[in-house]
Amino acid sequence: MMESYRPDSLTLFKMPLPPKRFLAIGAHALTDRMLQLISALALKQTVTVLDCGNRSNMYAVARLIRPYTSDPVSVMNNIRLSRAFTCYQVLAMIQATAKDPPREPLVLLDMLATFLDEDVELKDSQRLLNHSLDLLENLSYFAPVVISTRQIPAIAENRGVLLEQLKASVDVCWEEPLSLPTSQELQLALF
Amino acid sequence: MSFRGWLLDLYLNQEEGLTLWFIGEDDRRACFRQAFPLSFHVAGxxxxxxxxxxxxxxxxxxxxxxxxxxxxxxxxxxxxxMQIDMISPASQVRLFRDIEAEFPDLTYYDADVTIGTRYMARHGVFPLALCELEADENQVIQSIRPLNTRWDLIPELPPLRIFELKPDCDPNRGKVRSLLMRTDRFARQVPLDPAGDYLRLINEALAAYDPDILVTDWGDSWLIPFLSAQSEEKDIPLQLNRDTTRPVRWQKETTYFSYGHIIYRPEEAHLFGRCHVDRKSSMMWSDYSLAGTLEMARVTTLPIEKAARVSPGQGISAMQVITALEKDVLVPYQKRQVEEFKSGIQLIQSDRGGMIYQPKAGLHMDVAQVDFVSMYPAVIIKGNISPEVPLPDLLEPAREELGVVPLTLKPLYEKRVEIKKKIRQYPPDHPMVATLKERANALKWLLVVCFGFLGYKNARYGRIEAHEAVTKGGREVLLRAKEVAESEGFEVLHMYVDALWIKKRGCNKQEHFTDVISKINLHTGLTINLDGVYRWVAFLPSKTDARIPIANRYFGVFQSGEIKVRGLEARRRDTPIWIAAVQKQMIALLGQARTKAELSACIHEAFSFYYTSLQKLEENQVPLDQLVINGKVSYALEAYRASTASVRAARQMEAAGMPVKPGMRIRFIYRKGEPDVVAWDLGKPIDALEVNKPKYIELLAKAGSAVLAPFGISEALFREWSENRSIQLKLNQALFRDLRSS
Structure with a gap:
């Protein structure tokens, strides 16, 4: 049963994270906030990052941790990171991680990005995603698994089923509220 | 029977083997068949x-x-x-399709290798290879061997029959009234008459001339679809194929992402027994023309029709597969290799691009530009960088035996170097020079993409760590070069990935740089060439902050008088032809100056030319087609939130029933009032008075001010003057004192 969760101001989810699957959905796969989460985790412990959408801006992480530590190199060394550029690689990367499950948090950035690739047939994307989600379920028994993704873009709307598949598989889901119109648009004309 | 000839075309036939077309040494066009059993592999x-x-x-x-x-x-x-031996390529394709759906989790190898690539790997035969073959009385090949190689410097090529067919105007812009047929024997304009006689004439001409290559303009997107539809409607047969048993093969339109750009490729018309090359859908035609296309087909083994249309990445991929097959290494169907885990700090250290050393903005006299020859390919070969080989220690390879990637690149790199040497042996106006340059350009593009391909997601032999090792090697090379140059007393003004701009008091001739170049060669182990010595070169500042220099945005004049421009409006594809021409001419006028003192007068001339151009615009003397902006849409139109000028023009086209696909070029003109743009390809007449002149003045001022920026004229001032003619331009007094005194 999926829980509703109140986001922490800095890291979306309340810390410390329990061993569950968390999903955060928002524009740009909430990259800034996920990098904040990685920084917060890395300040205290090892964190494994599986980057599925070329989102792991480690310069940003280095800037985020700098005010909180006198030894940024050690903190950056707390981050174990691997990148995948196709959905086949995403599955292979999760399989490799599952061979020796980490006891510390696992973060997947922009998980669905490569599954939207139109060169891969939808049924293959679904099969690979299913397999990946099964493995993530196993991994979540050992440590929290935090996944970020973005809404399915209009150009790939026929792949909306993938997001539904992902949402159905997690314990906790947080969705970025739709942005309000800008104040200029709300302001009534004076004359 | 024995036969000698050049391979022109190769494809699967209905009898489950291959059909091969040759151009005989006796000028006969001959068709053969050949059985082609093959294997693929499965692991799991x-x-x-x-x-x-x-x-x-x-x-x-x-x-x-x-x-x-x-x-x-x-x-x-x-x-x-598990090795599965199949009787023919067609049966292999069918079986693989079935079992992949049924056993998706198995790992497949050698399962989707194209037939031309397999044929090359087995027989050493490639497009336009001169071959000797033995065949039986049914024209079935029993044995075949090539008589030349892909790496021949001056290959013996067949006397190709080339048939050109093109409409009398751009079919997107106007009504086509006739078609031009041209060969080395005849040229004829054929009117598009309602009765369809032109179909008969084209048919007769094709049958009589029997071309090997049909070269068209808009053949894929308009001409062949039009001719096919007319042939059906009027019930007049049209035989475009040499293999009369086959209809034209259509390849679906596609949009893809390549090197930061969304590219649209329309539907393609492929022929059997001869090749169709559409100049308008050949993405590299302007760079390497037919000679380069044929070179590309020869070295990559891609069919000529494909070599003309696809990006060089597919060529490199095919070459790597051949290398793998020749080495008996499996060709993965889906790459599943993932990046090894790194720490955050390791990622920062490794995930970097090429070295850039910001230029010293402004005008510099007597500067040499030295470039490494195909630096990244050279680093790959020298460092033996390949996915299966341990990474090098900077430039020192971890092992001697070359991996798949450097083994593929080495002959390509060496061939290009040899062709460049050959070019230098001829006088510049020798007829061989143009052909050799086109061939060298084709090879250059293959070399250029090989580095990017190491990091490309779908590259079979890509590996991100190898990609990073190349840029690391490149940075090391450039740093070593800088150290050598500085130890020789040179000032390094700018470095950009594989090039350095250096100067030293008293050095203004080629021979003054010979020593430093030899020393850089020695200390890096890579070849560096003198691109030229500039009389002067201007590195431009940022448009938003004049204190910040911008890398790779410069123009200058070599001692030969040749002008080099990078990063300016004149180099951009979306700049209107007229604005690009004005900017180029302003630079050319400045380029007449041989010394600082002469520059002062040349600035005046350049400015006068600008003024005259501005007047022409205001007096409606600029032809409209030269004001067309060549924009682009990268996404489906409904995905756009902001409406850019290109998107607004594209929406007009869509409203007029013209389909717009992501990656398509959208040509438009700025007009006054609403709508503020007019899509050029709507073909609507546009009145010169409708043109939004202030917008074009703004664009022209931008281009003009880029040329005069090194002389202290800011874009804002220049624009203000262009709009009002009422301010006094303040030139950089210090610079001008300096110019007058020299």
Whole structure:
């Protein structure tokens, strides 16, 4: 049963994270906030990052941790990171991680990005995603698994089923509220 | 029977083998067939392989099943695989399609290699290879061997029959009234008459001339669809193929992402027994024309029709597959190799691009530009950088035996270097020079993409760590070069990935730089060339902050008088032709100056030219087609939130029933009032008075001010003057004192 969760101001989810699957959905796969989460985790412990959408801006992480530590190199060394550029690689990367499950948090950035690739047939994307989600379920028994993704873009709307598949598989889901119109648009004309 | 000739075309036939067309040494065009049994491989858990074995045993087309050990490029040790021997390529395609759907979790190898690539790997035969073959009385090839190689410097090529067919105007812009047919024997304009006689004339001309290559303009997007539809409607047969048993083969339109750009490729018309090359859909035609296309086909083994249309990345991929097949290394169907885990700090250290050393903005006299020859390919070869080889220590290879990637690149790199040497042996106006340059350009593009391909997601032999090792090697090379130059007393003004701009008091001739170049060669182990010595070169500042220099945005004049421009409006594809021409001419006028003192007068001339151009615009003397902006849409139109000028023009086209696809070029003109743009390809007449002149003045001022910025004239001032003619331009007084005194 999926829980509703109140986001922490800095890291979306309340810390410390329990061993569950968390999903955060928002524009740009909430990259800034996920990098904040990685920084917060890395300040205290090892964190494994599986980057599925070329989102792991480690310069940003280095800037985020700098005010909180006198030894940024050690903190950056707390981050174990691997990148995948196709959905086949995403599955292979999760399989490799599952061979020796980490006891510390696992973060997947922009998980669905490569599954939207139109060169891969939808049924293959679904099969690979299913397999990946099964493995993530196993991994979540050992440590929290935090996944970020973005809404399915209009150009790939026929792949909306993938997001539904992902949402159905997690314990906790947080969705970025739709942005309000800008104040200029709300302001009534004076004359 | 024996036959000698050049391979022109190769494709699968209905009898489950191959059909091959040759151009005979006796000028005869001959068609042969050949059986082509082949194998593919599967790896995975034993129980799944056993299930697969049961599933395919005895299936139509399966010749045999066996267990083998083969080398996977990403595995340290050979892997156990099941080898499936098939009777023909067509049956292999069918079987693979079935079992992949049924056993998706197995790992497949050699399963989707194109037939031309397989043929090359087995027989050493490639497009336009001169071959000797033995065939039986049914024209079935029994044996074949090539008489030349892909790496021949001056290959013996067949006397190709080229048939040009093109409409009398751009069919997107106007009504086509006639077609031009042209060969080396005749040229004829054929009117598009309602009765369809032009179809008969084209048919007769094709039959009589029997061309090897049909070169068209808009052949894929308009001409061949039009001719085919007319032929059907008027019931007049049109035989475009040499193989009369086949209809034209249509390849679906596609949009893809390549090197930061969304590219749209329309539907393609492919022929059998001859080749169709559409100049308008050949993405590199302007760079390397037909000679380069044929060179590309020869070295990559891609069919000529494909070599003309696809990006060089596909060529490199085909070449790597050949290398792998020749080395008996498995060709993965889907790459599943992932990046090894790194720490955050390791990622920061490794994930960097090329070295850039910001230029010293402003005008510099007597500067030499030195470039490394194909630096990244050279680093790959020198460092033996390949996915299966341990990474090098900077430039020192971890092992001597070359991996798949450097083994593929080495002959290509060497061939290009040799062709460049050959070019220098001829006088510039020699007829061989143009052809050699086109061939060298084709090879250059293959070399350029090979580095990017190492990091490309779908590259079979890509590996992100190898990609990073190349840029690391490149940075090391450039740093070593800088140290050498500085130790020789040179000032380094700018460095950009594989090039350095250096100067030293008293050095203004080529021979003054010979020593430093030799020393850089020695200390880096890579070849560096003198691109030229500039009389002067201007590095431009940022448009938003004049204190910040911008890398690779400069123009200058070599001692030969040749002008070099980078990063300016004149180099951009979306700049209107007229604005690009004005900017180029302003630079050319400045380029007349041989010394600082002469520059002062040349600035005046350049400015006068600008003024005259501005007046022409205001007096409606600029032809409208030269004001067309060549924009682009990268996404489906409904995905756009902000409406850019290109999007607004594209929406007009869509409203007029013209389909717009992501990656398509959208041509438009700025007009006054609403709508503020007019899509050029709507073909609507546009009145010169409708043109939004202030907008074009703004664009022209931007282009003009870029040229005069090094002389202290800011864009804002220049624009204000262009709009109002009422301010006094303040030149950089210090610079001008300096110019007058020299």
């Amino acid at each position: 858990p034993n129980e799944q392989l056993r299930a697969l074995w049961k599933r395919v045993s005895g299936k139509t087309g399966v010749l045999g099943l066996s267990r083998k050990q083969k080398q996977d490029v990403f595995a340290a040790d050979p892997v156990d695989v």
